[in-house]
Amino acid sequence: MYVYDDLDRTLVAERVAEFRDQVRRRLSGELTEEEFKPLRLMNGIYLQLHAYMARIAIPYGTLSSDQLRMLAHVGRRYDRGYGHFTTRQNMQFNWIKLESLPDVMEDLGRVGLHGMQTSGNCVRNITTDQWAGVAAGEVEDPRIWAELLRQHCTMHPEFTFLPRKFKIAVTASSHDRVAIKVHDIGLRLYRNGAGEAGFEVMVGGGLGRTPFIAKTIKPFLPKRDIVSYVEAILRVYNQAARRDNIYKARIKILVHDLGAEAFAKAVEAEWLPIKDGPLALDPAVIADIAARFSYPDYAQLDDDPPELARLRKADRRFDAWLGNSVTNHKVPGHAIVTLSLKPEGGPPGDATSAQMDAIADIADLYSFGEIRVCHEQNLVLPHVAQRDLPALWRALDAIGVATPNVGLVSDIIACPGLDYCSLANARAIPVAQELTRRFRDLDLARDLGRLHINISGCINACGHHHVGHIGILGVEKNGEEFYQITIGGRADEKAELGALLGPAVPYGQVADVVEDIVAAYVELRERPDESFVQTVKRLGVEPFKERVYATH
Amino acid sequence: MTSPLEQKLRITGPVVVTANRLGDGAVVYRTLNGNWSTALAQAAVVDNAPAATTLLAAAIADDIGAVGAYVAPVRLGADGRPEPVNLRERIRSAGPTIDLPLTFGI
Numbered sequence: 001m002y003v004y005d006d007l008d009r010t011l012v013a014e015r016v017a018e019f020r021d022q023v024r025r026r027l028s029g030e031l032t033e034e035e036f037k038p039l040r041l042m043n044g045i046y047l048q049l050h051a052y053m054a055r056i057a058i059p060y061g062t063l064s065s066d067q068l069r070m071l072a073h074v075g076r077r078y079d080r081g082y083g084h085f086t087t088r089q090n091m092q093f094n095w096i097k098l099e100s101l102p103d104v105m106e107d108l109g110r111v112g113l114h115g116m117q118t119s120g121n122c123v124r125n126i127t128t129d130q131w132a133g134v135a136a137g138e139v140e141d142p143r144i145w146a147e148l149l150r151q152h153c154t155m156h157p158e159f160t161f162l163p164r165k166f167k168i169a170v171t172a173s174s175h176d177r178v179a180i181k182v183h184d185i186g187l188r189l190y191r192n193g194a195g196e197a198g199f200e201v202m203v204g205g206g207l208g209r210t211p212f213i214a215k216t217i218k219p220f221l222p223k224r225d226i227v228s229y230v231e232a233i234l235r236v237y238n239q240a241a242r243r244d245n246i247y248k249a250r251i252k253i254l255v256h257d258l259g260a261e262a263f264a265k266a267v268e269a270e271w272l273p274i275k276d277g278p279l280a281l282d283p284a285v286i287a288d289i290a291a292r293f294s295y296p297d298y299a300q301l302d303d304d305p306p307e308l309a310r311l312r313k314a315d316r317r318f319d320a321w322l323g324n325s326v327t328n329h330k331v332p333g334h335a336i337v338t339l340s341l342k343p344e345g346g347p348p349g350d351a352t353s354a355q356m357d358a359i360a361d362i363a364d365l366y367s368f369g370e371i372r373v374c375h376e377q378n379l380v381l382p383h384v385a386q387r388d389l390p391a392l393w394r395a396l397d398a399i400g401v402a403t404p405n406v407g408l409v410s411d412i413i414a415c416p417g418l419d420y421c422s423l424a425n426a427r428a429i430p431v432a433q434e435l436t437r438r439f440r441d442l443d444l445a446r447d448l449g450r451l452h453i454n455i456s457g458c459i460n461a462c463g464h465h466h467v468g469h470i471g472i473l474g475v476e477k478n479g480e481e482f483y484q485i486t487i488g489g490r491a492d493e494k495a496e497l498g499a500l501l502g503p504a505v506p507y508g509q510v511a512d513v514v515e516d517i518v519a520a521y522v523e524l525r526e527r528p529d530e531s532f533v534q535t536v537k538r539l540g541v542e543p544f545k546e547r548v549y550a551t552h
Numbered sequence: 553m554t555s556p557l558e559q560k561l562r563i564t565g566p567v568v569v570t571a572n573r574l575g576d577g578a579v580v581y582r583t584l585n586g587n588w589s590t591a592l593a594q595a596a597v598v599d600n601a602p603a604a605t606t607l608l609a610a611a612i613a614d615d616i617g618a619v620g621a622y623v624a625p626v627r628l629g630a631d632g633r634p635e636p637v638n639l640r641e642r643i644r645s646a647g648p649t650i651d652l653p654l655t656f657g658i
Contacts, residue, residue, distance in 0.1 A: 027575065029616040047620065049644050051577035082653040097576035350653040418640060419648035427639075429650050479638050 001064055001370055002147055003292045004112045011154070012109045015116060019043050020102035027099065042122075044115025045101060048422050054096045055118040056108060060128040060146040060170075061089035061373040065360035068371055070111045072356035078104050083356070085341060085349040087413060087464055088167070089127045089373040090118055094420050116154065121162045123153035123234075127169045129177045130374040133295065134382045136330045139189045139197050142172035144290045145226060148281070151289075152227050159234050163241040164249040166234070167206075174493065178375060181205045181214045181495035182467055184251045185233060187226070198222045203233060203263065204255030205495075207461035212252040213495050217264035223286070225271075228279035232271035236263070296368035296383045301333020305387045317404075320442060321393055324404035335386050337367075339379040339401040340411065344436045347429045348414040349377030351401075358399045366392045376413055376452075378406060408445040409453060409518065410436040413464055417457030417474065418481075424457035426474025426481035426507070431455055434511045439518075448518060451532045454489075467491035469532050470517060471498040472510060481507040487517060487544055488536035499541045502549055513548050520547040561601045561608070566626050568595035568634055569604070569611045570644070571618035579644045580618050582611045588618050592645050593633045597626060 019039075026036040044055035056071065063071075071091055075083045078100045079093040086092055096104060108114060117124055126146040133141035149168060153159055159166070169180045172189035180186030186202035199221040205214025221229055233251075240258075242248040255263045312319040327336040339359065341349050351359070359379065363371050366388045367381035374380060379401070384392060396402040405411050412435060415421065417428030432455055439445055454468025458475075465471035471486035482504035489498030505513050518532075524543055525535045536544070569582040573590075580588035581595035589595065598604050604623050611621035624641050626634035636642040643649060 027616070032615055033574075033619045047572055047577055049640075050579060050647060051572075080652055099575045347650060347653055352653055418643060419650055427649060429648075433650065481639065 001062065001294055002059070002143065003294060005292075008112065012112060012114050012116075015043070015114060016102070016105045016109045019105055023098060023102050038120070040098075041119040042116070043101075043105065044118035045096075045098075046119065046422075048094065048416075048420050049418075050420070051095045052098050052101070053420070054093045054101065054104060054115055055086070056091045056093070056113055056115050057118045057125045058089050058091060058113075058373050059150055060126060060132065060143045061130055061375075062132075062143065063371040063373065064111070065363045065369040065371065067111045067113055068356050068360040068363070070108060070113060072353040072360065074104055074107060075356065076353040077107075081354075082350050082352045084347075084416065085351065085373050085377045085379070087375050087377065087415070087462060088125055089130075089375055090125055091373075092416070094416070119165075120160075121164050121166075122160050123149075123156070123162075123166045123168065126150050126153075127167075127178050127183075127375060129171045129173055130372040130380045131177065131327070131336055131382065132172070132372075133293065134329050134331075134334075134336055135173050136328050137173060138330065139172040139191055141290070141293060142170040142187075142189055143293060144286065145172075145187065145189065145199075145223075146170045147289055147293075148227060148286070149230060152231070152279075158238065162234070162238055163243045164246070164251075166237075166251070168230070176491075176493040176495075179464070179467065179491040179495070181493075182207055182211070182464070182491060183214065185230060186214045189223075192220050196222070199226055201229060201233075204252040204260070206250055206252040207464060207466050208250070209247055209459050210250075210253065210256075211461070211466040211497050212256060213497065214252075215255060215260035217260055217267060224281045224283075225275055227281060228275050228277070229267070229271055231279055232267045232274065235270050236266045240266070296370075298331045298334060298383070299385060301385055301387065303332050303386065305333070308386060308389060311390050317397075318390065318393055320446075321397075321402050321404040322389065324408070324446070325402070325406045326389065329383075333386055335384045335389060337381045337384050337389075337392065337396075338374070338406045339381065339396060340403040340406055341378050341401065342405055342411050342436065343400050343403050344410070344440045345433050346400075346436070348412050348432050351379075355399050355401065358395075359401065362392065362395050365395075376411065378411070404442060405445055407450050407452070408442075409439045409448050409451040410445060412436065412453045412455060413468065414455040415457050415462035417455075417463075421457060423460055424474070425459075425476040426457050426483065428455040428457040428463055428472075428474060431472060431474075431483070431507070431510050435514060438511050438515055447528070448522070449529070449531050451518070452491075453514065464491060465489075466497045467495060468498060469536075470514060472514075475504060477504070483507065483510045485510075485513060485517075487541060488533060490533050499536075501541060502545050516548045516551055517544055520544050561604050561623060563599060563601045563604050563623075564625075566597045566599045566628055566634065567604050567623045568592070568597055568626050569607045569621055570595070570624050570641075571611060571621035573618050574616055582607055582621070586610060586614075588614075592626070592636065595626075595634055597628070597634050 201218035202214035456463035486498030
C-alpha cells in the first residue's frame with residue numbers, strides 16, 4: 001500500500017471544503033449550471049441519464065480494505081447499494097444526488113479517496129498492472145512511477161486545461177496487462193542489455209472515434225528522466241494539438257498528423273533544456289516514494305502445499321477455480337488471486353456494497369488488507385498464502401465472486417451503455433448478460449481458452465471494443481440498436497485493432513453472431529491450443545465472415 | 553456551443569420538454585403550469601415550433617429547477633397520454649432495462 005502524507009491529506013480536505021461551497025452556491029442559484037458544470041467535472045461528477053454519476057479515482061488500481069469499505073458505505077448510504085468498477089481502474093456510482101455529494105466526498109476523503117482528475121481535460125488516473133509489486137519476473141513495482149507522475153500531474157497548472165483528456169498507463173512486466181499501447185502515453189519499464197532499468201516511451205495510442213496503437217518515441221529513457229520527459233510530451237501536446245475540433249484534439253491525432261518521428265523530435269527539443277533541471281529525479285526522491293509503498297511481511301512458505309493437491313482432486317469446482325483464477329506470486333508459497341465480477345447474468349464490473357464489505361473483510365484475513373482493480377473490471381487479492389486458498393475460495397464462492405471465468409469468453413468488458421450513459425447510442429450491459437448466459441458452460445469456456453469480448457455502447461469506446469478479441473460496438477440506425485462486430489483485436493504487448501466482420505447486426509442477433517464466430521473458431525483452429533486471436537491472425541476475417549453472414 | 557434556444561426547432565409531431573432535476577438528477581418533464589414532474593403523463597405536450605420554443609425557453613430559464621432541458625418527441629397513447637418514442641427516452645422514463653445488481657451476488 002502507499003501511505004499518504006500530510007500534504008495529500010490536506011489537499012483532499014481542502015478540495016472537499018471547496019466543493020461543498022460550490023454545491024451550496026449552485027443549489028442556491030448563486031452559480032448557474034454553466035458556471036458549475038466545469039467545477040463539478042473537476043471532481044468527477046457527471047450528469048447521466050437518470051442521475052448524477054460520481055467517478056472516484058483509485059490511483060493505479062490499489063485499494064486498502066478500509067477504502068473498499070468506504071466505497072461500500074457510499075454505495076449503501078448515498079446510492080442504490082452497489083458500485084461499478086471501470087476500465088480505468090476507477091469506481092463509479094450511478095445514482096448519487098448532488099445534494100449528498102459534499103458528504104460523499106467528505107466520507108471518501110477520510111480514507112484518502114476523491115474524484116479529482118477523473119474528468120476534464122487533464123491527466124487522468126494513472127493506471128498500472130493489477131499485479132504490480134507481486135508479479136513474478138517484474139522489473140520493479142511500476143506503482144512507484146505511477147505515483148511519481150500522479151504527484152507531478154495533480155493540479156499541475158499547465159496541465160489542467162489540456163486540449164483533451166490525457167491517459168497514462170505503466171507496466172514493468174514483459175506481458176502487458178494494462179493496455180499501455182492504447183493510452184496517450186504508455187510506459188514500459190524494462191532492463192536494457194547493460195542491465196539498466198529504464199522506460200520504453202510510447203505515445204499516441206487511443207481508442208474512441210479514431211483508434212491508434214501507440215508509437216515508440218523513446219526506446220530507452222533512464223528512470224531519472226521520466227518526469228521531465230513526460231512534461232516535455234505534455235508541453236508539445238498542449239501547444240500543438242487541435243483545440244478547434246474536439247474529435248481531433250487527442251494526442252493520437254497530433255502524433256498521427258506529424259508522424260511519430262517529427263513528434264519525437266519536437267519532444268526532444270522541448271526536453272533537452274529541462275532534462276537536467278529541477279525535474280531530473282534525485283535518487284532520494286525516488287527512494288522516498290518507493291519507501292512509502294509498504295509490502296507485507298510474508299511468511300516463509302513452500303509452494304504447492306499438499307492440502308491444495310488433495311482438495312483439487314476431491315473438489316472439481318475448487319480445481320477449476322484454482323486453475324483459472326490463481327496465479328504465481330513472486331514470493332514462494334504465495335499466490336495472486338483474481339475475483340471475477342462477471343457472474344452469469346450479471347452486469348460486468350458491478351459489486352454490491354455487501355460484496356465490497358465482504359471482500360474487504362476477506363482481504364484483511366487473507367491478503368494483508370490490500371485489493372487491486374483490473375482494467376478488465378475484476379478485482380485482485382495480491383498477497384494470499386497458498387495454504388489459505390481453500391478457505392479463501394469458500395469465502396469468495398459464498399459471495400459470488402469465484403466464477404472461474406477469468407480471461408475466458410464470459411469475462412466480458414462492457415461500458416455502462418445506454419442503460420446509464422448520456423453519451424451512449426445503444427445498450428452494452430444486456431448484451432454482455434446474454435452472452436454470459438450463452439457461454440455459461442465453463443468446460444466449453446476452458447476449451448475455448450483466452451477469449452476477450454469487449455462491448456461499447458458508443459464510439460467513445462469505454463468498453464475497449466477495438467481491442468477485444470471479439471469487439472462489439474453499439475450504434476443507432478433509424479432509432480434501432482445495431483452492433484458492429486470486429487475480430488482479432490488485442491490489448492496486450494502485441495496490441496492490434498480488430499477488423500470489421502461486416503454489416504452491423506440488430507440487438508437481437510448479437511449473441512447468435514458471437515456464437516457463430518466462436519463455433520467457426522473451433523472448426524478453424526489448427527490445434528486445441530491455437531488461441532482465437534492466433535486463428536484470426538493466421539486466416540484473416542474472411543472465413544469467419546462467410547460463416548456468420550451465411551447464416552444471418 | 554449553441555444554446556438550445558438558438559437552434560431552430562423542427563417539430564413534426566407531439567413533443568415534451570425534459571431535463572434532469574438539479575438536486576438529484578432525476579428525469580423530469582415540464583408541466584403545463586410551469587413546474588417539473590417526474591411523471592411523463594403530466595408533461596405539457598405541444599405540437600408546433602412556437603409553442604415548443606416557449607415551453608423550452610421557460611424550462612431553460614428555471615436554472616435551479618432542472619438542468620439540460622431539451623425537446624423530446626413523444627407519441628400519444630390510446631388514453632391520450634404521452635409515451636416515449638425512442639429507446640433513450642424510454643430508458644430515461646422507465647429506468648435501466650436491466651435488473652440492478654442488488655439481485656445478484658449477496
